[in-house]
Amino acid sequence: MDAIIDTNPHECDGFPTKTTGAWQTHCVKDQKMRYPKKYDFPVHQVRRYLEPGPIVLVTSRLQDKTNVMTLGWHTVLEFSPSLVGLMISSGNHSFRMIRETGECVINLPTTKLTDTVVRIGNTSGADIDKFCEFGLTPDQASVVKPPLIRDCHAGFECRLHDDALVERYNFFIFEVVKAHAAKTPKHPETLHYTGDGVFMVAGKAISRRSLFRPGML
């Protein structure tokens, strides 16, 4: 229910085709892959995925170059407009791309991508094309130029909202302008980094809905 069969017949190319504008898949030849099929998701509800504090994969695009970084320092800031804050260290190749374009996509990987998450964090987009190197499949976003990652459970298209703390703390405040999420599993098994190579895994959900006052949910 949560996946579709798709084929990846293309060589690595890294940017949209001139004829269709559609994103080509990367580096995987005639291989059947399963991806979570995503649907429109309300932007003011992205806390559902981001508030639990998962490791995310942030994509960026500058001119004809696409990059992706692993990021764990982020927080939800507001429901409407849907604001999130990301600390993107200025030592990252992505920093300049996002600083110059004011755009990124926050993608939510699950434990299926654990090793890829680490490998993306270990490498720099200054040296390699990470989409190609790690066999990720880009999907064209609706509003911004950086791609969604088809392999991920959800993707949130972001535009810069406020850069007041970028100089001092590398802290970007983005507005989520479009959100996409798979419908199942309802609570994907996400990765939560603790440093020293160790991730906590969240996947078990418990409800205390009946204890909440309605306005506090």
Add this chain to the structure above:
Amino acid sequence: MDAIIDTNPHECDGFPTKTTGAWQTHCVKDQKMRYPKKYDFPVHQVRRYLEPGPIVLVTSRLQDKTNVMTLGWHTVLEFSPSLVGLMISSGNHSFRMIRETGECVINLPTTKLTDTVVRIGNTSGADIDKFCEFGLTPDQASVVKPPLIRDCHAGFECRLHDDALVERYNFFIFEVVKAHAAKTPKHPETLHYTGDGVFMVAGKAISRRSLFRPGML
């Protein structure tokens, strides 16, 4: 190993005794309770507990009033100085207390406190003494005035570092000036809120240490 036996012989009082300066326990009479015993923890390593995105309990103290709130919107921002960002909605009673004093303690509850976490979030310190109401035990902090919560796995004493975004986003940047954490369990079962009354539980840890480049851990 991770707990000590302690007794709570005191009535609810809510502030340090005049004679000893020590925090009295609250509202629990002659009841044997087990608490995680905490040790000094390096402030620049608080990411271990905060980066995974757990729900936290934030204590504040203004004049002779102590308060505690449930908070899920926070992020690590820097290792040294140890900086964390917290979005504390201005509608909360704690907002004014923290705004006026520039101090708080971030306490890390585990799933043992799930119902208490919800009840703290449901109520306002303007109406009740939450420490008393929910049977929490305060411990005197080392550096700041708000108390640690003895029932929690860890506590991080914070002083305001930068309020540049408080007016616009209720976003406080604190420096963790002193940290306390239990030694066991190494990976406590923490709560990660998703909205709508549902928490994800993180407790299972997986290591990919061997995949990391040493400088990237």
